Amino acid sequence: MPIPSPLRLLGLLTSSLLLAAALPAQEAIKVGEFASLTGKEAVFGQSSHKGTLLAAEEINAAGGLLGRKLELITEDNQSKQGESATAVKKLISRDKVIAILGEVASSRSLEAAPIAQKEKVPMISPSSTNPRVTEMGNYVFRVCFIDPFQGTVLAKFAKNTLKAKRAALLTSVSSAYSVGLAKFFREQFLADGGVIAVEQKFSEGDKDFKAQLTAVRAAGVDAIFVPGYYTEAALITKQARQLGLHVPIFGGDGWEAPALIELGGKAVEGVFYSTHYSPEIPTPEVQGFVQKFRARFGGETPDAMAALGYDSMLVLADAIRRAGTTNGPALRDALAATKDFHGITGKTTLNAQRNAEKAAVIITVKDGQFKFVETVEP
Amino acid sequence: MTEFLQQLLNGISLGAVFALIALGYTMVYGVLRFINFAHSDVFMVGAFGGYYLGRLVPEGTLWGGLLVLAGAMALCAGLGILIERLAYRPLRGAPTLNVLITAIGMSLLLQNLGQYLFGATPRAFPEVFPVTNYEVGGVYISSNQIVVIAVAGLLLLGLEYIVHRTKIGTAMRAVSLNPKAASLVGINNDVVISFTFGLGSALAAAGGILYALNYPSIDPLMGTLPGLKAFVAAVLGGIGNIPGAALGGLLIGIVETFVNGSQWSTYKDAIAFAVLIIILLFRPAGLLGRFSVEKV
Numbered sequence: 001m002p003i004p005s006p007l008r009l010l011g012l013l014t015s016s017l018l019l020a021a022a023l024p025a026q027e028a029i030k031v032g033e034f035a036s037l038t039g040k041e042a043v044f045g046q047s048s049h050k051g052t053l054l055a056a057e058e059i060n061a062a063g064g065l066l067g068r069k070l071e072l073i074t075e076d077n078q079s080k081q082g083e084s085a086t087a088v089k090k091l092i093s094r095d096k097v098i099a100i101l102g103e104v105a106s107s108r109s110l111e112a113a114p115i116a117q118k119e120k121v122p123m124i125s126p127s128s129t130n131p132r133v134t135e136m137g138n139y140v141f142r143v144c145f146i147d148p149f150q151g152t153v154l155a156k157f158a159k160n161t162l163k164a165k166r167a168a169l170l171t172s173v174s175s176a177y178s179v180g181l182a183k184f185f186r187e188q189f190l191a192d193g194g195v196i197a198v199e200q201k202f203s204e205g206d207k208d209f210k211a212q213l214t215a216v217r218a219a220g221v222d223a224i225f226v227p228g229y230y231t232e233a234a235l236i237t238k239q240a241r242q243l244g245l246h247v248p249i250f251g252g253d254g255w256e257a258p259a260l261i262e263l264g265g266k267a268v269e270g271v272f273y274s275t276h277y278s279p280e281i282p283t284p285e286v287q288g289f290v291q292k293f294r295a296r297f298g299g300e301t302p303d304a305m306a307a308l309g310y311d312s313m314l315v316l317a318d319a320i321r322r323a324g325t326t327n328g329p330a331l332r333d334a335l336a337a338t339k340d341f342h343g344i345t346g347k348t349t350l351n352a353q354r355n356a357e358k359a360a361v362i363i364t365v366k367d368g369q370f371k372f373v374e375t376v377e378p
Numbered sequence: 379m380t381e382f383l384q385q386l387l388n389g390i391s392l393g394a395v396f397a398l399i400a401l402g403y404t405m406v407y408g409v410l411r412f413i414n415f416a417h418s419d420v421f422m423v424g425a426f427g428g429y430y431l432g433r434l435v436p437e438g439t440l441w442g443g444l445l446v447l448a449g450a451m452a453l454c455a456g457l458g459i460l461i462e463r464l465a466y467r468p469l470r471g472a473p474t475l476n477v478l479i480t481a482i483g484m485s486l487l488l489q490n491l492g493q494y495l496f497g498a499t500p501r502a503f504p505e506v507f508p509v510t511n512y513e514v515g516g517v518y519i520s521s522n523q524i525v526v527i528a529v530a531g532l533l534l535l536g537l538e539y540i541v542h543r544t545k546i547g548t549a550m551r552a553v554s555l556n557p558k559a560a561s562l563v564g565i566n567n568d569v570v571i572s573f574t575f576g577l578g579s580a581l582a583a584a585g586g587i588l589y590a591l592n593y594p595s596i597d598p599l600m601g602t603l604p605g606l607k608a609f610v611a612a613v614l615g616g617i618g619n620i621p622g623a624a625l626g627g628l629l630i631g632i633v634e635t636f637v638n639g640s641q642w643s644t645y646k647d648a649i650a651f652a653v654l655i656i657i658l659l660f661r662p663a664g665l666l667g668r669f670s671v672e673k674v
Contacts, residue, residue, distance in 0.1 A: 173644050201643045205603070207593035210388040211638030218381040231500050231595055238594070242511055243384070244518040263502040263595050 028071040032091030034102040039079025044104040051309030088112040098326040106130030113140045120328040126312035134354040141354045150252040151184025153360040164223035166197040168216040174204045181227030229254040234264035274360040276304040280372035311343035380516035391523040393631020394530035398585035399608035400623035402578030408554045408618040415481040418605020419488035424583025425590040432504035443507035451580040458579025492598030503594035526588040616667020
């Protein structure tokens with residue numbers, strides 16, 4: 001991902017301004033976005049911003065909202081701590097935006113959320129998965145699912161697709177992500193009549209898992225759930241195969257990294273993990289989105305961040321249409337009532353905690369490549 | 379029963395690596411009476427040496443694997459001698475505390491240099507030895523585990539031979555017993571000490587490669603925990619005692635594996651160290667160590 005030149009950034013920003021300038025007399029609906037367009041998370045920020053921008057352009061091309069044009073005002077927080085608060089304050093007080101979109105990183109969403117909450121301006125995070133983000137107040141929403149939610153989806157996947165009855169759990173006790181995922185998986189899997197035959201633990205940074213896997217083998221299971229990150233996942237899978245354990249092994253989106261295949265080699269063939277989205281999903285919506293995105297951004301294939309950025313804008317637009325106004329409290333209520341909204345990343349319903357409940361995508365490894373398997377509804 | 383045998387096998391192959399590292403600690407202590415904390419980072423350099431050498435030979439051949447092993451051992455022997463010459467020799471005769479702090483500094487230097495040169499992200503260690511899995515009555519053993527146990531066993535026998543049957547080994551034991559008297563009878567202490575560092579570091583390099591073969595993700599901080607466990611193993615067996623270090627390594631590996639496979643896996647490090655404390659309470663000089671009275 002090349003760091004964009006300031007000129008190109010300026011181009012992106014002004015293109016949205018120009019769109020707004022070519023309007024009929026009525027004032028545009030201003031939507032603020034803060035994103036990490038530069039700095040260490042620029043890869044994520046750029047993707048997300050491009051998705052959001054594409055959605056805004058499409059809405060305007062289709063005639064805007066409530067008979068008015070949409071104006072997207074984007075602020076760059078340079079992936080820096082403290083900048084998001086400044087950016088959001090500026091968007092609300094000076095630009096008078098009616099809603100805030102952002103961020104990918106949970107820490108920066110957490111900076112902005114209290115400000116949006118205080119000013120009663122609805123905020124939608126496209127892809128911050130830390131549960132605390134939406135706990136900041138009732139004006140803060142997100143269009144992605146939170147980390148532990150994948151546990152629920154994976155339990156269904158294990159039961160329905162893998163036909164697993166006895167599962168093993170291998171949890172990293174030193175990671176909140178892993179513990180949360182395991183908890184939700186256990187609850188759902190037991191509720192569906194499955195048995196957790198054995199539960200083993202490890203700590204972040206461990207390399208030897210043979211002892212735990214030997215215990216797993218002795219328990220006789222037909223699937224192993226490893227909520228954790230890609231390094232451990234690769235080592236665990238490799239050692240499991242060496243011990244003659246050939247049952248399916250699966251995990252959450254912490255597995256999503258090319259390093260999984262680099263470290264795991266042939267051993268990780270046939271493992272599964274869940275994530276938000278895949279450009280290979282064969283539905284017309286996703287394929288249409290991939291095409292439009294490629295046409296707009298020079299052949300680039302949209303990743304999960306782009307798809308979620310796109311959906312955040314569409315969910316907001318949908319709420320504005322239903323509310324019939326851009327007034328803060330009314331818009332908030334409309335957002336909270338979002339139900340079965342058809343986005344790129346699946347059918348989105350915002351629950352009482354203002355988190356998205358939606359389908360997850362299952363990916364497998366085949367011939368050293370990540371391949372889409374299926375979509376699992378919650 | 380199958381589970382027990384499998385865990386025992388897992389434990390022995392883990393313990394064999396700890397034993398190899400523990401030998402380095404114990405030999406240096408035997409000769410110089412100080413703990414070389416940089417030893418665990420020589421172990422890391424050995425694994426990285428294997429990583430780069432592994433690219434030069436075809437993957438999955440026995441001769442290629444042995445070549446990588448020998449190359450990394452030679453490299454680390456050189457590094458060990460260099461560290462001793464540059465950092466420890468100028469401090470010979472200084473209080474032990476100074477040398478100890480230098481050793482910690484050396485360890486940090488190697489770790490950070492490693493992060494600077496190799497990057498902090500874990501890398502996949504190449505499969506330098508041919509890999510096959512065997513099954514004997516429900517117990518699975520991978521060829522890598524066989525390599526680990528065989529290489530560790532051979533190196534131990536080789537070391538035993540060097541220390542007890544060769545001239546330099548006799549000199550090492552003499553320096554360990556009494557450095558002043560040794561130099562009085564014409565032993566060049568510097569040569570003996572360099573040799574000890576070289577030998578210990580070569581064993582650490584072998585340990586690094588064997589460890590990386592079984593757990594093929596290497597990073598510049600990989601030495602810290604195995605190094606600490608090996609240090610414990612050396613103390614457990616009786617520091618300064620070579621068979622004791624090997625025994626201690628195996629013991630720590632087996633205990634850790636059995637705890638890991640049980641419900642208390644989270645406490646595996648705590649239990650390993652508790653074993654150390656209990657054994658030292660009853661045998662303060664370690665399992666095979668002899669308690670010697672300081673004569674004034």
